[in-house]
Amino acid sequence: MEKSNPGQIILSIIFITLFIRFIGCKTKDALPDRILWYDRPAAYFEEALPLGNGRIGAMVYGTVPSEHILLNEETLWAGGPVDPDMNPDAVKYLPMVREALFKGDYPLADKLVRHMQGIFSESFLPLGDLYLDLHHGQDVEEYYRELDLRKAVATTRYRIGDTTFQREVFVSFPDQLIFMRLSASKPGALDFTLRCSSKLRYDIHATGDHLLILDGRGPVHAAPNYLGDIPDALVYDDDPEGKGMRFQVQARVLETDGIMEHSETTVSVHQAKTALIAAAVASSFNGFDKEPGAEGKDPAKLAEAWLKKAEGRHYQELKEAHIRDFRTFFDRVEFSVGENSQKELPTDQRLQQHREGKEDPDLESLYFQFGRYLLISCSRPGGIPANLQGVWNPHLRPPWSSNYTTNINAEMNYWPAEVCNLPEMHEPLLRFIGNLAVTGQVTARNFFGCRGWCCNHNTDIWAMTNPVGDFGKGHPVWANWPMAGAWFSLHLWDHYDFSRDSGWLKGYAYPLMKGAALFCLDWLIEGPDGCLVTAPATSPENLYKNPKGYAGAVSIGTTADLALIRGLFRKVLRAAEILQTDADFREEIQEALDRLCPFQVGRKGNLQEWYYDWEDADPQHRHMSHLIGLHPDNQISPLTTPELAEACRRSLEIRGDGGTGWSKAWKINHWARLLDGNHAYRMLRTHLNYVDPSPETQYSGGGTYPNLFDAHPPFQIDGNFGGTAGIAEMLLQSHNNEIHLLPALPDAWPEGQIKGLRARGSYTVDQEWKDGKLLQAVIRPDFGGEVKIRYGDQVKTLKMKSRKKYRIKF
Numbered sequence: 001m002e003k004s005n006p007g008q009i010i011l012s013i014i015f016i017t018l019f020i021r022f023i024g025c026k027t028k029d030a031l032p033d034r035i036l037w038y039d040r041p042a043a044y045f046e047e048a049l050p051l052g053n054g055r056i057g058a059m060v061y062g063t064v065p066s067e068h069i070l071l072n073e074e075t076l077w078a079g080g081p082v083d084p085d086m087n088p089d090a091v092k093y094l095p096m097v098r099e100a101l102f103k104g105d106y107p108l109a110d111k112l113v114r115h116m117q118g119i120f121s122e123s124f125l126p127l128g129d130l131y132l133d134l135h136h137g138q139d140v141e142e143y144y145r146e147l148d149l150r151k152a153v154a155t156t157r158y159r160i161g162d163t164t165f166q167r168e169v170f171v172s173f174p175d176q177l178i179f180m181r182l183s184a185s186k187p188g189a190l191d192f193t194l195r196c197s198s199k200l201r202y203d204i205h206a207t208g209d210h211l212l213i214l215d216g217r218g219p220v221h222a223a224p225n226y227l228g229d230i231p232d233a234l235v236y237d238d239d240p241e242g243k244g245m246r247f248q249v250q251a252r253v254l255e256t257d258g259i260m261e262h263s264e265t266t267v268s269v270h271q272a273k274t275a276l277i278a279a280a281v282a283s284s285f286n287g288f289d290k291e292p293g294a295e296g297k298d299p300a301k302l303a304e305a306w307l308k309k310a311e312g313r314h315y316q317e318l319k320e321a322h323i324r325d326f327r328t329f330f331d332r333v334e335f336s337v338g339e340n341s342q343k344e345l346p347t348d349q350r351l352q353q354h355r356e357g358k359e360d361p362d363l364e365s366l367y368f369q370f371g372r373y374l375l376i377s378c379s380r381p382g383g384i385p386a387n388l389q390g391v392w393n394p395h396l397r398p399p400w401s402s403n404y405t406t407n408i409n410a411e412m413n414y415w416p417a418e419v420c421n422l423p424e425m426h427e428p429l430l431r432f433i434g435n436l437a438v439t440g441q442v443t444a445r446n447f448f449g450c451r452g453w454c455c456n457h458n459t460d461i462w463a464m465t466n467p468v469g470d471f472g473k474g475h476p477v478w479a480n481w482p483m484a485g486a487w488f489s490l491h492l493w494d495h496y497d498f499s500r501d502s503g504w505l506k507g508y509a510y511p512l513m514k515g516a517a518l519f520c521l522d523w524l525i526e527g528p529d530g531c532l533v534t535a536p537a538t539s540p541e542n543l544y545k546n547p548k549g550y551a552g553a554v555s556i557g558t559t560a561d562l563a564l565i566r567g568l569f570r571k572v573l574r575a576a577e578i579l580q581t582d583a584d585f586r587e588e589i590q591e592a593l594d595r596l597c598p599f600q601v602g603r604k605g606n607l608q609e610w611y612y613d614w615e616d617a618d619p620q621h622r623h624m625s626h627l628i629g630l631h632p633d634n635q636i637s638p639l640t641t642p643e644l645a646e647a648c649r650r651s652l653e654i655r656g657d658g659g660t661g662w663s664k665a666w667k668i669n670h671w672a673r674l675l676d677g678n679h680a681y682r683m684l685r686t687h688l689n690y691v692d693p694s695p696e697t698q699y700s701g702g703g704t705y706p707n708l709f710d711a712h713p714p715f716q717i718d719g720n721f722g723g724t725a726g727i728a729e730m731l732l733q734s735h736n737n738e739i740h741l742l743p744a745l746p747d748a749w750p751e752g753q754i755k756g757l758r759a760r761g762s763y764t765v766d767q768e769w770k771d772g773k774l775l776q777a778v779i780r781p782d783f784g785g786e787v788k789i790r791y792g793d794q795v796k797t798l799k800m801k802s803r804k805k806y807r808i809k810f
Helices: 006-024 090-102 106-116 299-310 315-330 347-355 361-378 415-419 423-448 484-499 502-523 559-579 583-595 642-655 661-673 677-687 718-731
Strands: 035-038 049-052 056-060 066-073 128-134 140-148 153-160 163-172 177-184 190-197 201-206 211-217 246-256 259-262 267-272 274-283 334-336 524-526 532-534 739-741 752-759 763-770 773-781 785-791 794-800 806-808
Touching: 035 347, 049 140, 049 163, 049 361, 056 163, 066 177, 066 274, 090 106, 090 423, 128 177, 128 246, 128 274, 153 315, 163 315, 177 190, 177 299, 177 315, 190 201, 190 211, 190 246, 190 274, 246 267, 246 299, 267 274, 274 299, 315 361, 334 361, 347 361, 361 415, 361 718, 415 423, 415 484, 415 718, 415 752, 423 484, 423 502, 484 502, 484 559, 502 524, 502 559, 502 583, 532 559, 559 583, 642 661, 661 677, 661 718, 677 718, 718 752, 739 763, 739 773, 773 785, 794 806
Parallel strands: 739 785
Antiparallel strands: 035 140, 049 056, 056 066, 066 128, 128 190, 140 153, 153 163, 163 177, 177 274, 190 267, 201 211, 211 246, 246 274, 259 267, 334 752, 524 532, 752 763, 763 773, 773 806, 785 794
């Protein structure tokens, strides 16, 4: 046995002592800002730490002795291009449905509208799992893991005996690779085996130069999870050259001071102090209209090229390039609302104490920044939009197929993009809308007999736009809702409104908005009172109860439908005026806008959800679609329409403060728009309700998981983004043609500052406050012109020059 070196022992003792002081004491100075940290490994997905570069998602569990890293790739979906011409007879049922509705035969309308359905969407798939089996025993002490939001790096550290082990993991956008660096405090102490697997069909082998390669193939169909345990839930094409997405993982040890070897399916490193591993993942996806088998890209060539670029480069160079890229976006916004001792506790314990009533404003600001972190990590320019789970999914048949649910959830994913100074991350959704318009033209014609384009309540990477339901098996309450095109068009306008890029409006956004408006023009029909309504109409996923006691889905002229159409028409008119185009079309839009059925206040003082003043089958329903005019659109405001705003307040009171994670997040935004900061804050605290992870999928009790993922439950990322957007709405609003400073500041945040939020009109706004009062704001316009600035009841009108800095005090 080799004798120990006394010098090495002394250095090890010094290192361990400093290490204990650094991570054992957990002082405020020791923990950098914007960090999630834990004192135990993740046992569940909802405890693991998310990393991503938009295209690649990774969940780091920090487990010992075998590290587990879940892998996703944004384009790895089941299926292939959709045939939008799937139900050419659907439109024949439209006159029959309308006849039943106008006769008041709602059960018949609910039955007939099922003939106007098509296929279900496809599913987002898990790519695989990387494992690092460390051969060092299991007597772990001083365990610590963290996610640094500013650096987008996950770190795991612990001590076994007198050796400290550390792992750093990040997913680089500049290099399009996952990097894992392993180190030990003692030379020769690092000994591990790298292996990889997948829940999909795959083969794996290691090459003579220690390259681990996993070749996989996805199914041509994955049935939605809510259909239960059915035969052939996953369908593969058994032809080796057949249909289905191909994918590949290539992992290599780029550098180590140890000894490398490989088996048929693993790569190992022995007697090392450090090792750097890079993993490349790729799929054959080649566009929404290309079959990924026959017309797909070669994932092997893509992965090989990415790995090749990283060879010979030092770890520090790779890490710095990654951090520099990430902080370009993350550092645009700073938010603080006070320090407190809770930062000394692990994040999951802070969340639990927050649920019990402990004040922790720093946790709330951390949550805000976590939402921004997630958007940067799962939605990058040139990529695919963030889905229900962002880009992180461990399930073969994930909840709701991990698709795009377009009656709120897909839109909510992008609410923070503009106001939180991440407009580049909006690009995948904005570009995807162009794909939807292609298939949506066929859907508009075949299902509804209309011009333009539309999209119903589900879509997927293949841009399907038809009503789902498997040709009549779906309940109309969720299956039959063709208004997503109108809602998505509001995102097109918002991107223009924040940037004032008239070239983009003319060349891309306006034609799409016009196409959605054409559909709505044709879809409207005269109602019983002579105004224009939609028929059939639903209010997403909610049921009414009519005077006869019938609980139905389909009716006429729901408030949500008409609010979306009104918002779209107003913005199309404004866009056409800005571009000085389509005079005749503008006149047609204005005539229809003037005839739209107006908002109605019910006998309870609430904003009616239905054309008639009917009851809700579930008065506390999670969806609040009839309040779209309050948020996210700008048709209702306490400052401009106080009576309607009061009706919205009453509707929210009736709905209550409960609901799913994303529902609570939406209510934060609603109360902020009502300028009620204390109620918005109450919803934020409710939204941050700690939810225990579970090995079984849960479907009740909304809140937040230990890793700060939103709990619908199960995990849905829309609640994270809705919560971040809601905090921004509390601190800055600009939807009423003015910059409204601290519009809904709660008493719980008496002092703080937020820098870098964006306002419509292309302004960047910083604010600082103390004792609940604004100290000053700094506004930086991108363009010159006149701007109204509001604080409370005070309004200033200023002329500003572009690129100047203006300090504002009231």
